[in-house]
Amino acid sequence: MALRGLNACARVLLTDASRAAAGALQSDCLKCRHGAKRHLLSEDVVKLQDFQQRKLDVAQRVSGSKGYYFDTIHQKIEKNELILEEELKILLHLCQSAEDVIMARNAFYRYHKESRSMAFREFKFGPLFMRLCYELGLEELAATTLTDPALKGFFPDSTSFNIAIDMLFTKQCYESGLEVVGEMEKQGVPFNKDTFMLAFATCYKLSTSKSYHICLTLLEEGQTKGNFIPRHAYCFATALALKQNDIERAQTFYSQIMSTDSRQCQNLRVLILAMKGSMKEAISALTTAQVSKKTPVFVKKTEFSQEVVNELRKKSADGLWEGHVEQVVRRLEEAGQITKQTLDEILCYTPSRKRPVGILEQERKISRRTLKPLQSALLLE
Numbered sequence: 001m002a003l004r005g006l007n008a009c010a011r012v013l014l015t016d017a018s019r020a021a022a023g024a025l026q027s028d029c030l031k032c033r034h035g036a037k038r039h040l041l042s043e044d045v046v047k048l049q050d051f052q053q054r055k056l057d058v059a060q061r062v063s064g065s066k067g068y069y070f071d072t073i074h075q076k077i078e079k080n081e082l083i084l085e086e087e088l089k090i091l092l093h094l095c096q097s098a099e100d101v102i103m104a105r106n107a108f109y110r111y112h113k114e115s116r117s118m119a120f121r122e123f124k125f126g127p128l129f130m131r132l133c134y135e136l137g138l139e140e141l142a143a144t145t146l147t148d149p150a151l152k153g154f155f156p157d158s159t160s161f162n163i164a165i166d167m168l169f170t171k172q173c174y175e176s177g178l179e180v181v182g183e184m185e186k187q188g189v190p191f192n193k194d195t196f197m198l199a200f201a202t203c204y205k206l207s208t209s210k211s212y213h214i215c216l217t218l219l220e221e222g223q224t225k226g227n228f229i230p231r232h233a234y235c236f237a238t239a240l241a242l243k244q245n246d247i248e249r250a251q252t253f254y255s256q257i258m259s260t261d262s263r264q265c266q267n268l269r270v271l272i273l274a275m276k277g278s279m280k281e282a283i284s285a286l287t288t289a290q291v292s293k294k295t296p297v298f299v300k301k302t303e304f305s306q307e308v309v310n311e312l313r314k315k316s317a318d319g320l321w322e323g324h325v326e327q328v329v330r331r332l333e334e335a336g337q338i339t340k341q342t343l344d345e346i347l348c349y350t351p352s353r354k355r356p357v358g359i360l361e362q363e364r365k366i367s368r369r370t371l372k373p374l375q376s377a378l379l380l381e
Contacts, residue, residue: 039166039167039169039170039350040166040169040197040198040201040232040348040349040350041162041163041166041194041198041350041351042350042351042352045159045162045163045194046131046134046163046166047127047131048131048134048135051128051131051132051135052135054093055093055094058090058093058094059093059094062090062094066094066096069090069091069094070091070094070100070103073087073091073103073107074103076107076110077106077107077110080110082114083107083110083111083114085111085115085123088104088107088108088111088125089123089125089128091103091104091107092104092125092128092129092132095132095136097136098136098138098141101129101132101133101136101138101141102141104129104132105129105141105145108125108129108145108151108154109150109151111125112150112151112153112154124155124156124157124159124160125154126154126155126156126157126159126160127157127159127160127163129142129145129160130142130159130160130163130164130167131163133145133164133167134163134167137171139164139167139168139170139171139173139176140173140176142163142164142167142168143164143168143173143176143179143180146160146161146164146180146183146184147179147180147183152187153187155187155189156189157189158184158189158190158191158192158194158195161180161181161183161184161189161195162192162194162195162198164180165177165180165181165195165198165199165202166198168180168202169198169201169202169205172205174202174205174206174211175206177198177202178199178202178203178206178211178214181195181198181199181202181214181218191218191222191227192227192228193227193228193229193230193233196218196219196222196227196229196230196233197230197232197233197236199214199215199218199233200215200218200219200233200234200236200237200240201232201233201236201347201348203215203218203236203240204236204237204239204240204243204347207240207243207244209244211240212240212241212244212246215236215237215240219237219253229256231257231258231259231262231264231265232264232351234253234254234256234257235257235264235265235268235347236347237253238250238253238254238257238268238272239268239343239347241253242268242271242272242275247272247275247276250268250272251272251276254268254269254272263302263303263304263346264346264347264349266285266289266302266304267304267305267308267343267346268343269285270282270285270286270304270308270312271308271311271343273285274308274311274312274315275311275315277315279312279315279316279319279320279321279324279325280321282312282325283321283324283325283328286304286312286328286329286332287328289302289304289332289337290328290331290332290335290337291335291337292335295335301335301336301337302337303337303338303339303341304332304337304338304339305338305339305341305342305343305346306338306339306340307342307343308343309329309332309338312325312329313325313326313329
């Protein structure tokens with residue numbers, strides 16, 4: 001596979017990052033903002049609030065003290081006794097500290113050794129464990145657990161890897177994030193739309209020649225296999241290409257976005273046009289997006305980053321289009337369509353939930369298999 005060297009590449013990315021862009025030509029508004037601590041997955045995927053609520057429910061229902069329960073599991077591990085699926089579920093929901101999580105991981109080893117050959121093992125502990133790590137801020141433990149050879153096959157789902165990569169992204173551990181991406185590919189776990197978005201976002205943040213190569217490789221492989229590449233992923237790929245001063249490829253990536261009406265796309269379009277010197281087209285794009293200053297506040301307005309506008313001003317300075325640029329920018333300012341948000345902040349946004357919480361809660365009260373009310377929160381993944 002083309003990505004077999006991904007882990008090796010990721011290990012040297014930190015060194016490359018320190019050397020990066022020493023002589024590269026790139027826009028000021030594309031300089032990496034390492035201070036932007038934003039997670040990229042929606043609550044629909046992370047489900048942290050749901051997980052925390054289930055922890056409360058389990059704590060109220062379990063008989064005996066937490067200490068007694070942990071001692072019982074510890075004894076089973078020491079005596080090499082079988083740990084049941086339900087016991088492990090309860091254990092994960094009772095964890096309150098890093099020490100508790102390490103204990104739960106030790107139980108994983110025992111459970112995995114006993115059950116790896118069981119065809120009927122359907123419950124996926126990975127998402128549950130990753131949500132626990134997310135709650136307690138244990139991103140490094142999450143990453144080392146996913147990449148532990150002794151647990152190979154224990155995390156067969158993309159959700160576990162995606163939550164871990166998102167967690168690492170939030171903590172700015174971009175090199176570790178790419179290592180997890182590499183491990184995911186190595187283990188044959190299929191990439192989904194969230195994986196591509198997270199991987200490209202991580203490459204974008206690093207913005208080195210190697211991370212750019214990884215992004216291009218992942219994109220090419222994804223397209224070859226017919227994977228769905230979401231708009232958000234293409235936006236990160238486009239922004240990364242611009243940071244690498246590869247305007248032609250940035251245009252190619254942008255052209256593959258099916259719907260470009262989002263403010264991320266509109267900002268990238270203007271930036272592409274500005275960097276290639278297409279002043280007329282850039283002005284036209286801004287003019288088209290402009291609304292009247294009398295437009296009601298509830299009407300959605302496309303906002304442009306001050307950084308993108310500044311780049312356009314810089315490119316048009318002392319030229320034929322300088323006056324036209326200043327005129328359209330002034331109108332956008334009057335209409336409240338210029339934001340102080342950086343392009344990095346606009347790109348690194350967190351999508352909202354796809355459905356109202358009430359609908360989700362209502363659905364979870366009914367078993368999909370029996371159509372009867374669920375009796376235990378532990379029945380949920």
